[in-house]
Amino acid sequence: MYNATYINETHPMLIRLQLMQYRHHLELTWLEDCLALKETLNFSKASASRYVTQPAFSRRIQSLEEWVGTPLFERSKRGVTLTKAGEVFTDQLPELIHSLYTLKSDTLEAAGNKQPSLVFSATHALSFSFVPHLLKQSDKIAKFGSFRLLSDSLNACEKMMRQGDSQFLLCHHHPHMHLSLNKNNFMSIRLGFDTLIPFSKPDSE
Template structure:
């Protein structure tokens, strides 16, 4: 059995079809299909139901998936630890974080954790979208994930294979540019109207913020908005809002300076504010003394 077979298997699950998975793995589809067939022959049973609509896991594939993810995770961790030990003699802690938290929250939070218990390790941080960060944790390329969470949203990590703790709080605020330098009223103010729908600057589906907004919209009064712009990064949405392109929801900590300086203003009253938590995720089976100490210092049990 080859390591590449496990990576191919998980690529099909992510991509939903053999052709897209083959493209993502940079191999031809016939060669990719042969590798999947070799894995199935090694296991002794089909792992996928093939159809013109794509590929779906069989019952055997569903049962094998956690083992494949765990095996890859252990191998990747072992490789990284070996490299880190060779380079510095210290273990390596791998973090994934959404962009919205990587710049300001992560350094402050890590400083507080280290004050409780010194972290005798090298630290690697990868900042990306929520979807990409989840993939890093699922693939074992990260041991921890720092992201926003919402009480009404369950993600791919909210199952028995992962654990999480709340390490901070935040809110999503609707913001807009002011009407003028001497007029602090929002240029675009919720709830809008059918006659003049408000231009919405929205996060893409890859962003974790989009999930919270979708969950909260059912609880908030309906707004009259029209899609005007989408982007992965909340910083880009905030920049477009400062430019007067529309209104957007962004984490309060991200735009605190803009609000204080009057470059952005609240685009609605408190009923439009969405409470968020800041959560730290880890695999249930966390390995390594340094990782275990950090989890305990962060408040995990």
């Protein structure tokens, strides 16, 4: 017979053990999380923009702070603010993230794995329904030469845009819909409209 001790996943001891295992390495995802929290100063909004649960997002921010060695954000009942260390750290983050993705691209090119320079990303629905029609109707796209179309979820497509792996994103949008792409860094145009019509079974409650 064996004795076993079970710890709830939110237990402080388990969280600390998880943070300790990340102390000696850094994930690029954490840096992007940090920028999202800087922009919103709200854990709920930032986690939603990163498509992760708030507890998971909070643990990733804590892991980053553990790696840096000092708090980057001040948590209080009034909200979240950057510490002085956080201001210095986040001020250089955009350039650092861009440099890392550029380095990745340059490395692949040096290895002979360079992909077509023009990449479109699109959500699954639009890649099958809208993109083929767009390509047939637009002669301007053909002038770019060879290009790739990557079909994925909206979250994945947004990530490709932030990483510089895609130059154009085709997706649905609504004024009440939150996108994780900063309007200061990305511009958008409307290409068409879709109408959402609700249906239900007859006499259904």
